[in-house]
Structures are given as structure tokens and as C-alpha cells.
Amino acid sequence: MSENHNYTEPSRDNSRPTLQSDCESCFGLCCVALPFSASVDFAMDKNAGTPCHNLQSNFRCGIHTSLRKKGLRGCTVYDCFGAGQKVSRVTYAGKDWRQAPETAEQMFEVFLIMRQLHELLWYLTESLTLEAARSIHDELRLALEKTEHLTLLSPDSLVQIDVVSHRSEVNTLLLKTSELVRAQRQKKNTQGRQKNFGRGADLMGANLRKADLRGANLRGAYLIAADLKGADLRAADLIGADFRDTELSGADLSESIFLTQPQLNAAKGDAATKLPPSLTRPTHWSMSGA
Structure with a gap:
């Protein structure tokens, strides 16, 4: 991986748009890849890989504005951290699972992996805005760049990633970040x-x-x-x-x-x-x- 000489320190006010869901640019992946069971959050059962019956031909939810009223509160809670549009527009270059049904199973698997990687990118990006963690910013940058590199791999390579191992490596840095931030706050606290x-x-x-x-x-x-x-x-x-x-x-x-x-x-x-x-x-x- 080449060194990023154009890296700019993110701001605490950065909205991280590429790490936020853009359903308009997604193939409705969360509405297909994810399973759910009838519960207080979902009014019905749905198997993984089966499209929700509310998913329309344009990959939009037919009851998006009334999900809670229809007993699908769980859908309003979920967020993919921008993984949906990354898989749809970058990994598969705009070719959806309906156009190419032979890619569907792998695409859904890739989406689940990408979602985890994008969540890590969210945490790492935030860590680099925290002044208290400045002593480990170099390590955090490397972890961010490595994670971003993983998100750009081919579908065949993405499904081979040891996500558990990578999450463990990143979590070590996130824990260090937490300790540094909370230690600084402790010094400011006046109540013990x-x-x-x-x-x-x-x-x-x-x-x-x-x-x-x-x-x-x-x-x-x-x-x-x-x-x-x-x-x-x-x-x-x-x-x-x-x-x-x-x-x-x-x-x-x-x-x-x-x-x-x-x-x-x-x-x-x-x-x-x-x-x-x-x-x-x-x-x-x-x-x-x-």
C-alpha cells in the first residue's frame, strides 16, 4: 500500500459522508442480505438472501415513511455506514443482483463484510479527531489506510478477509484511544x-x-x-x-x-x-x- 502524502487530519465536525448510508445509490442490499425474525422490532420473518416483500423494483422501500407503524422498527434502527453504496457502485461497478443473479449470493456476503469494515472506518476516523489520542495518531492512520485498502479489494478477495482478526487489531487501537480520552477527562473532573x-x-x-x-x-x-x-x-x-x-x-x-x-x-x-x-x-x- 502506497503512502498517502495527501492525508488531512479529519475534523470533529466532519460529517463523514462516505460512511453514511445513501440508499439512493444502493441495490437495497440490507433489505435482501439480512435475516430477521418476527419480534417487537419486526412484524414478520425473513430469511437471509430473500428480498423483503416491501422492496420495490427500483430497490426502494415501499413503506419507508411508515416502517414503525407497520411493525418494522428494526429497519429504522439499522445503518450500514455507507457499505451499501460502496458494494453497489464500487465493488460491483453498478451491476445489481437482479441484472446478474449469479453474483447475488457473493454480493450479499461481501455486503456483510463491507459493513464491518466501514464501521471500523467510522471509529478510526473519529479517533483521528481526538486530540487526547494524538500520541497514537500515526498508528491510527495506518489502520485507517489498511482498512480502506481492504474495502477496495475485488469481491473474490473481500470474502477471503479474516474480518475477526482485523477487527481485533483495530479494537486494540480503539481501546488505547478510549483510555487516553477518558484519562484526560478524569483530570478535568472535580467529582472523583x-x-x-x-x-x-x-x-x-x-x-x-x-x-x-x-x-x-x-x-x-x-x-x-x-x-x-x-x-x-x-x-x-x-x-x-x-x-x-x-x-x-x-x-x-x-x-x-x-x-x-x-x-x-x-x-x-x-x-x-x-x-x-x-x-x-x-x-x-x-x-x-x-
């Missing part, structure tokens, strides 16, 4: 040590209203239906945290790290919820302030 709940902490339904969670380690935490109304989550590590039905009204997530759009989409919030500039307020959130 940062909270370390440990990865995968069970906080389902927890009452954390107005809690000071600055610099907290909430990696992989189960925050399902937890009350975080008015909580301060600046510099909290939220990577992999489960925000299904989590109450975030009035919470401050403006400087949280590793927060993603799918997490916000799964949560509840309002106009007073403070978000990082790279993320958008979900349309189903209340527009009234906390």
Missing part, C-alpha cells in the same frame, strides 16, 4: 474518579437520570430501557453499547466517543439531547425539550 462499568455491564432499566458519566467506560453495556435523562456522557466510551429504548432526553452526548447513528436510532431522545456534530437527530424523537 471516572466510572468504569466494565465491558458488557448489565444496566438494563437502570436509573441513571442526571448521572455524571463523564469519562465512563460503557463499552458494550446493556442500557436497554435505562433512564439517562439529563445525564452527562461527555468523553464516555459508548462503543457497542445497547441503547434500545434508552431514555436520552436532555442528555449530553456532544463529546461522547464511538457513538453511532444506529445507537441513536434505537434510543429515545428529544430536542434538548446534545449530539456530536457528525450524527443526526432521529426523526421519531420528541421535538420538545427536556
Whole structure:
């Protein structure tokens, strides 16, 4: 891989457009490749590789504006981090799975791999905006370039990638980033040590209203239906945290790290919820302030 001499440090305000879903440029891959089972999030069963019956001939969802009303809340939560358009327009150069059905099975497999790579690109790009992690920015840049290189491989090469191993390598750097950011926040805190709940902490339904969670380690935490109304989550590590039905009204997530759009989409919030500039307020959130 050649050295990138034109690399520019990303800004915290960078919206990372290539890492955001563009359904207009996708072959409806998430509507076909992914399986789901009848549940509170899905009103029906669907097997992997089977097109959703709401997918139209133009690869658009026929009930996009009423998914929640139709019992398909899970669809409104999902985000591919731009993997859909990358596979559709770059990897397969605009040839869709209907035009070339012999590519369908591989295309869906490639999409699942690409989605993981693009999620890593999202985290790495964010890491490079964090001043506290400047000491490892060179390592982060290399990881970013390596991951981007992987996304540009041919379909045959993409399906051979050891994604688990690559994720593990990147996660080591993301953990270092988290430790550096949270350590810096700890120095600024005046109310004692940062909270370390440990990865995968069970906080389902927890009452954390107005809690000071600055610099907290909430990696992989189960925050399902937890009350975080008015909580301060600046510099909290939220990577992999489960925000299904989590109450975030009035919470401050403006400087949280590793927060993603799918997490916000799964949560509840309002106009007073403070978000990082790279993320958008979900349309189903209340527009009234906390």
C-alpha cells in the first residue's frame, strides 16, 4: 500500500459522508442480505438472501415513511455506514443482483463484510479527531489506510478477509484511544474518579437520570430501557453499547466517543439531547425539550 502524502487530519465536525448510508445509490442490499425474525422490532420473518416483500423494483422501500407503524422498527434502527453504496457502485461497478443473479449470493456476503469494515472506518476516523489520542495518531492512520485498502479489494478477495482478526487489531487501537480520552477527562473532573462499568455491564432499566458519566467506560453495556435523562456522557466510551429504548432526553452526548447513528436510532431522545456534530437527530424523537 502506497503512502498517502495527501492525508488531512479529519475534523470533529466532519460529517463523514462516505460512511453514511445513501440508499439512493444502493441495490437495497440490507433489505435482501439480512435475516430477521418476527419480534417487537419486526412484524414478520425473513430469511437471509430473500428480498423483503416491501422492496420495490427500483430497490426502494415501499413503506419507508411508515416502517414503525407497520411493525418494522428494526429497519429504522439499522445503518450500514455507507457499505451499501460502496458494494453497489464500487465493488460491483453498478451491476445489481437482479441484472446478474449469479453474483447475488457473493454480493450479499461481501455486503456483510463491507459493513464491518466501514464501521471500523467510522471509529478510526473519529479517533483521528481526538486530540487526547494524538500520541497514537500515526498508528491510527495506518489502520485507517489498511482498512480502506481492504474495502477496495475485488469481491473474490473481500470474502477471503479474516474480518475477526482485523477487527481485533483495530479494537486494540480503539481501546488505547478510549483510555487516553477518558484519562484526560478524569483530570478535568472535580467529582472523583471516572466510572468504569466494565465491558458488557448489565444496566438494563437502570436509573441513571442526571448521572455524571463523564469519562465512563460503557463499552458494550446493556442500557436497554435505562433512564439517562439529563445525564452527562461527555468523553464516555459508548462503543457497542445497547441503547434500545434508552431514555436520552436532555442528555449530553456532544463529546461522547464511538457513538453511532444506529445507537441513536434505537434510543429515545428529544430536542434538548446534545449530539456530536457528525450524527443526526432521529426523526421519531420528541421535538420538545427536556
